[in-house]
Amino acid sequence: MARLAPGLSLALPRVPHRGRVGEVRAASTGSSMELHDFRAYQPGDDLRQLDWNAVARTDELILRVRQDEVSPRVEVVVDASRSMALSERKGACAREVALLVCEVAARQGLSPTLRVAGVRGEQVQGPSCRAALRALEFEARDDLVAALGRMAPPRPCGLRVVVSDFLFEADLAALCARLSRGAAGLFLAQVLDAEDLSPSGGEGARLVDSESGAALEELLTQDVLAAYARRFTEHQRSLRGAALRARGTLLTASAEHPLEALVAGALRPLFVAGGGA
Amino acid sequence: MSFGFPWGLLALGALVPLVAAYFLRRRQKPVVVSALFLWRTPRPRAEAGPRWERFTRESSLLLEALAVVAAALFLADVRLAEPARRHHLVLVVDGSLSMSARGPDGTTVLERARREAAKRVEEAGATHVTVLATGLSPRLLAGPEAEPSKALASLEDFQARGADHDPMPTLLWAQELAGSGRPMAFFTDVAPREGLVLPPSLRWTALGVARDNVGLVSARRRDEGRETTVTLWVARFGGGPASVDLQVRALPGVGAKEGATRVEHVALPEEGTATVRLTFQGAGDVEVSLPDDDLPEDGHVTLPAAGTRPLEVRLAQGLGAPERDALERFLQSTPEVAPGAAGEEREVLLFGPQGTDARVTVGTTGTPRSFVGPFFAEKGHPLLDDVQLSGVRWTAGTNPPGRPLVTAGEAVLVSEEEDGRVHVNVDLSRSNVQRVSAWPVLLANVVRQARRTHEGFTRRQLLLGEPLEVVTEPGARYTLVEPSGRRPVFGAGTVGLPPPAGPGRFVLEREGDAVDTAVVLPLDARESDLRGRGSVDVAAREVDSEDARPHDSDRAWWPLVLLLSALLADFYVTRRGG
Secondary structure, eight states: OOTTTGEEHHHHHHHHEEEEEEEHHHHEEOOSSEEEEEEEOTTSSSSBBHHHHHHHHHHSSEHHHHHEHHHHHEEEEEEEBBBSSSSSHHHHHHHHHHHHHHHHHHHHOEEEEEEEEESSSSEEEEEEHOOOOOOOOBBSOOHHHHHHHHHHHOOEEEEEEEEEEOOOOSSSHHHHHHTTTTTTEEEEEEEOOOOHHHHOOOEEEEEEEETTTTEHHHHHHHHHHHHHHHHHHHHHHHHHHHHHTTTEEEEEEEESSOHHHHHHTTGGGEEEEOOOO | OSSSSGGGGGGGHHHHHHHHHHHHHHSSSSEEEEEEGGOOOOOHHHHHSSSHHHHHHHHHHHHHHHHHHHHHHHHEEEEOOOOTTOOOEEEEEEEEGGOOOOOOOBBBBHHHHHHHHHHHHHHHHHHHEEEEOOOOEEEEEEEEEEHHHHHHHHHHOOOOOOOOOHHHHHHHHHHHHOOOOOOOEEEESSOOTTOOOOOOOOEEEEOOOOOOOEEEEEEEEEEEETTTEEEEEEEEEOOOOEEEEEEEEEEEEEEEEOOOOOOOOOOOOOOSSSEEEEEEEEEEEEEOOOOSSSSSGGGEEEOOOOOOOOOEEOOOOTOHHHHHHHHHHHTSSTTTTTEOOTOOOOTEEEETTTTOOOEEEEOOOOSEEOOOOOEEETTOOOTTOOOOOOTTEEEEESSSSEEEEEETEEEEEEEOTTSSEEEEEOTTOOOOOGSTHHHHHHHHHHHHHHHHHHESSOOOOEEETOOOEEOOOOOOOOEEEEEEEEEEEEEEEEEOOOSSSEEEEEEEEEETEEEEEEEEESHHHHOOOOOOOOOEEEEOOOOOOOSSOOOSTTOOOHHHHHHHHHHHHHHHHHHHHH
């Protein structure tokens, strides 16, 4: 992590942002040196922003509209449902991805906010994110949609990264629209275990849902496994389409791979090598 | 609801592995998955709620249990209403002691009879069974028309310990219970004797085996003071051992510190019996045993110590000196006689002079007359057993009241009244009757008669088949406690009871208090003789054809339909669950 973060920066969208004063062009007008637009003077405007040359040329009170330079917020939403701890590797991978985003954002001068969608809707900012992620327990007995309902409404931000496995039955289009609301950019970092991607077959088993506890007796034959693969592919297709419609990007990461491989592979659209906004 | 074949209900035992499998499946190792919905085939009804899914397994279990119950009912040939076919079978079992004889394989004839009876009930498809046991008094063991399982269970509890008897009364009773032409089965250990007319629907099955035997045929115990004399009769039936060791063990009695054990080597004659007489001092119960053979029951007896009950005798005032002297000399030499206290009314033999209310009056009134014969005695009267009056000079007075027992001319020498009072019309100062044997014999008969009116059992040691006889007093309530239970004794005086069905200890109670005890020994020489036993199966001469085979056409088929329905429903449910 310490070796990876310095060489990376988040791929922020090329649109104005909101946030505290910083280096990134903001969506609001302000007092930066970069000219954004001209408009007619209106009472109450700062007279210092009048473009006197234009006034002289046009005899109209033309105001220079300058943009603020802000430090956009980066919001990392982590799904703390029990399915994220299906295996130790899956939980660890989810923590690592979320932490890497927070670390890179902090190094990039952005202000990372970690929101844990779990039993309680927790929210931490800045350096506390590392400690919060270390203490994170995946113990929610419901899915991400229900957990989001318990949390405060999302605030506008520059970039929102949602770390989850997205393996639940829900209206995916509505979920993605909700996640992209107020965000300039949306990344859905889907962390999956090897058993999620390709479950092992064998004898009959009692399949128990990690969150609801519902059980299902099944004989894990090849036909059953093929049916699972078919339904999984369909689910992924629906999720990817919903993400695209919400101007988001779905990144599917296998917990089997190390973080370096994920950054270079599945998570590559999220990070830009060498830094830069 | 009734069952044509109740053993079919054993199929209900399949519920045990079914429920066990259910719980074992529930305990199958769970596999946690992230998304159960990806494993489940989406169904519109399932989307409505998980209730159906939750109960799929329980529903399957219930349907499978229903299928098992339906199968058991079908196998048990359930009949809801009574149009069910009735098939009545009457079983008769020999209750004599020889049925307890062991065969070469160690099993008794009675055990073989039980197995054969169970097989016969199953073969006949009997829905109702009546079981009778032969004996001196026929007994109903189960029924009439009991369930086959209960009837066979009663046969399991039955013990054949009875005396030799004629089975025909029981067989005729069985025929009445079965009805004309209905099947009957008789299980015994001997073939029917030639010329015996059996009921036409009776199947006679003999399961015995001829063999030799050595056994006790009789045993007697006599207690005089602290001395106990045990007399045993041992017999050999057939070519058994020429001699046998007889063990007699006397347990310590009241006041004795230790018992005694003796082993007598008894030589057995080819015909007849060997008699062994042993004497013990201060003995309690005496246990006699022979080495075990094919019929061990006749080789073991216990002779309990019978408490002595001396007859109380009193001489009334007014007796003449010769009469008093003669009576006192007799009573001094008579065992188990004790002087009674004055004023005690019950169970006292009172001797008094003529004209009093004494039980026995001795003496004369009026003008004496002497006779030297001929004397006329009422033949067969117990008071005159062995009384020989030849050579006697008898001087008598006025004739006493009552029925004359001994007369000489017109003179009544001995008479007996209706209430049992005896009058001896003799003047001993002028007679010589007290100097001949007739005198003590006559008085001994009087004492014996008095003993017979003594409350309790007239005999305390009986053999199998001998009738019980008790003496009761009027106005009291008596109960006879038998090994098989209690029963009231009705009547006053000497009451004859039927022979007991088996050996054991019998207690006579008056108002709940034990009065006397008798023991019936398991000895019967005719039952110990096993030489004539054998195996034979005499088929019934005629049986109603409708009873010759079980009727499958009456079997109820709805359990089978229920079974198939439950299986189909289970298949449907499990398919949905998958």
